[in-house]
Amino acid sequence: MTTEIYLDSNATSVVLPAALAAAIDAMAQRYGNPSSTHATGLKARAILDEARAGAVRLLGVGAGRLMFNSGATEGIQTSVLSALVSLRERRDAGAAIGTLLVYGATEHKAVPESLAHWNRLLGLNLTLYKLPVDQDGVHDLAALRALAPQAAMVCTMAANNETGVVSDLDGIAAVLADTGSAALWMVDCVQALGKLQLDLASTRIDYAPFSGHKLYAPKGVGMLYVRAGAPFTPLIMGGGQEGGQRSGTENMAGIAAFGAVLSALERGDTFRTSGELYGFRARLADSLRAALPGVVFNNPFDKALPTTLNFSVPGLSSRELMDVFDAAEVRVSAGSACSSAKATPSYVLDAMGLPLWRSAGAIRMSFGPLADEATIAAACARIERCGAALRASCLIPSARTAVPHDGLLQLGVEGACSWMVLDAASRSCIVIDPLPDHVARIEAYVRCQNYQVQAIVSTLPNAGRAMLIEALGRHFNRQLEVDQYGWPQNAGGVTLDNGARAAAIALGAQVLACVHCGAGDELRAYLLGTPQSQSLPAAAVRFAFSARPAWQALHAVSSAQTLLCPTRDELNQFCTIAEPVATLAADAQLNSNALSEFLQAHPDARLVDVREAYEFAATVAPLAALTALAAADGRAAISVPLSRLAEHASAWLQAEQTPLVFFCRSGNRSMKAAQCLRRLGYQQAYSLSGGLALAA
Known part of the structure; x- marks a missing residue:
């Protein structure tokens, strides 16, 4: 039985049971080609006709075109191509067409990229113009009014995929009418289906793409509406399917499934009412406020779909929030699913003018209209679990004092880092090269564990310690x-x-120890080790903290096993030695199938979990994951968070090398750990490819 709670429905959805049954029926019983005229083909044609008729009624298509395709991206391409071909023909005939291709600043990236692509290929050379939005994510209608007379095409959304903000389509239509604009208008309706009332033929909308997998149909099926009289050019030519509008044998399993969803929408007996959905969102929001102090919602609830929350938490990155939610088996995303793997701020929230910490730390939590009471209640309990895990790990304010830690802690591993040297016995620590971005994290960590900071030192003069001193x-x-x-x-x-x-x-x-180095005493380095009497021999120096230009000057006071801890980590190496040995070889990647054989061949191998402490605390089903990893041999894993990798690497290098198999949630952090160890000369370092996501 799965313990997963899926709250990423704006990215994709589960398949409705009735849709799955319809797809199976189309593949197993009514498998004919709908273009064939025999009885088997006619049975398939009936599926196609029934699905289209339902969509026409549901969306108010009227005399317009409605064709099935592979999804919204194809629909966007077809719409843009159709509009731009028509514009070129009109311009070639001597008509004025406008000079601007206007798109909303918060549009899905498929829109501006399609506009740029076809604008270039068709040689139109029109200017792409990003229509601004206000701080709520709503289009600036005054700006559109000024642009409309020069607009050749306007592209907006019905509802935004990251924030759920609903566009003022009536207001946009009024601006285009008031200004006498002849611009062709495309509205991305992907997030609107099943959540907003649509009567397309009664609007000025020329093109409206839809995608099935956003609303309980399978991936690979969608629809495109084209207003009666709007120009149209097929993107795909060939067999003449879809009335010659979209060639290629139809995806009958997908269309049958999509038809089942559309039928459920039309009947009104399957999905939750708007009132129920608003209530679900309110409960999730209340749980987030209680669990995550200072949480800020990036979407205005009164202007957004009831199924979408977008939030940020002060001092926490989107990666950290993703990790803790994933450990609790609550599936959320960092902004758009198409870009959430990239460590970049949300362009949608940037366009809304939100501060960088909010756009860079944003999490999207979304559910569909099939959500039920049990799922929402379980999600609220998991949110509280995540909050407790973060409090226990000192990542958010906590009323209680955490158990103090010993050793070396690295903060920030994406291009820059701060270091903390911790001593639990004396409840004291030293901070080295604190970065402004880490001030809140260091302050929370110190207060939570009740440390006294003995010193805040930097490798460069006057290097921004004032903020941290004030905070402490x-x-x-x-x-x-x-x-x-x-x-x-x-x-x-x-x-x-x-x-x-x-x-x-x-x-x-x-x-x-403090070491002066560099021309004119401009650089400092710091050596950390265990002294012998009043001396610090090179062999006793475990770590050296400095900027890279100073490393040469440290040879005389450190050993070959001293780990060099950079004050900037653009290469994401965590730590290194004077002469790195190697990078990750192909044999260092183990997939879940190869892991069992590897562990049997290496009985001394150790499994090393590089997830952070807050992930352990939030984990719902740790035994299942570890059993899969250990391949039933009962081997326990040791915990070495990536932020403490340098401390443990130093100890491993001084002991006999035994195989170390690193793992994490996705395999990304474990790969970095294995790379680090191999560079340090520890050749028995391996990474579990795909991590717990594929091993469990």
Whole structure:
């Protein structure tokens, strides 16, 4: 029995049982070609005709065209091609056509990319113009009014896929009418089907693409509406199917399934009412507010579909939120599914003028009109579980004091990083090169674990410590006299391997020594190790923190096993050594099928889970995942969060090498861990390809 709660319906949906049955019937019983005139073909033709008739009634197509196709992207391509071919013909005939191809700033990327593609191929050379939206994501009608006389085509959405914001289609139509604009108008209706009332023939809309998989039909089937009299050019020519409008043998299984969904919509006996959906969203929103302090909703609920929430949490990235929700088996996305794999801010939220932290940390939670009470109740409980996991891991404010941690912690691994050296016994720590983006995270971590910060040091002078000092309050002694690098004036000292004397700060059994390096003493490096009497031998230096230009100067005071911890990590290496050994070889990737054989061949191999602590705390069914990973041999996994990889890598390098198989949720972080270990010379490092997502 699955424990998954799927809240990513704006990306795709499950298939309605009736739709699945209809698809199976079309493949198993009525499998004929609808273009054939024999009885078997006529049975298939009946499916096609029934589905189309239902869509015509449901959407109010009237005298317009309605053709089945592969989905919204094809529909957008066909619409843009049809419009632009007509515009070129009109221009060639000497008619004025306008100079602008106008599209909403929050449109799906398929729209501007299609406009640019066909504009170039057809040689129109019109100007693409991005129609702005306000802070709620609603089109700026005043801007459209100014543009409309020059517009050759206008492309907008019925409802946005990331925010669910519903467009003012009546307002757009009024602007086009008032200005006498002859622009052809396409409206992306993908998110509208089943959620908004549509009577297309009564509108000015020329083209409206739809996609089946957004509303309980399979992927690979969709529809395109074309208003009666609107220009039309087939995108695909050949066999003359769909009345010559879209050639290619019809996807009968998909159309039969889509027809079943459309029939359910028309009957009105399958899906939730708008009132029920608004109630479900309100309950999810209340749970998010209770579980995630400071949560901000990026979509105005009074202007958005009741099935969509888009939110950000101060101090948390979208990746961290995705990870914790996924651990709790709540499936959400970071913005559009087409771009959520990319670590970039949401262009939709950017267009709305929202701050970078909100667009870069946004999560979309969406459900369909088939959602039920049990699913929403379970989702609310899981949201609370995620909030508790984040509080326990000090990622969001917590009233209780967490168990303190020892060792080295790295914050931020995508191009830049800050470091914290932690000592649980003394409840104290040192912060090295804090970045502005990590101030809130460091402050929360220090307060949550009740640390006292002994020093905040930087490898460059005056490197932005003021924000962190202000945030830490009583957890940092502001009266401490420091130099321009943040180094305490009253620090003790140790003798380094080259005989030089260096200032040092004691932290439990370890010391952090300061090394001057670089021309004109512009750079500093810091050595972390366990001293012997009053000296710090090179062999005892486990870590060196510095900018890369300073690494050359550290050879005399560190060993070949000293890990160099960069203050900037553009290459995403976490840590390295003076002369990296290798990168990830092909044999380092293990798929789930090969894992069992590998573990049997290597009884000493260790499974290493690089997920963060908050993911463990949120995990709903850890035993199933670990059983799949360990291939029934009972082997337990050890936890080494990626943020603590450097600490453990140092210990592994000094011990006998045994095979280490890293895994995580998707395989991305485990691959980075294996790459890091192999570069350090640990050749017995492997990554589970696909992670828990494919192994469980």
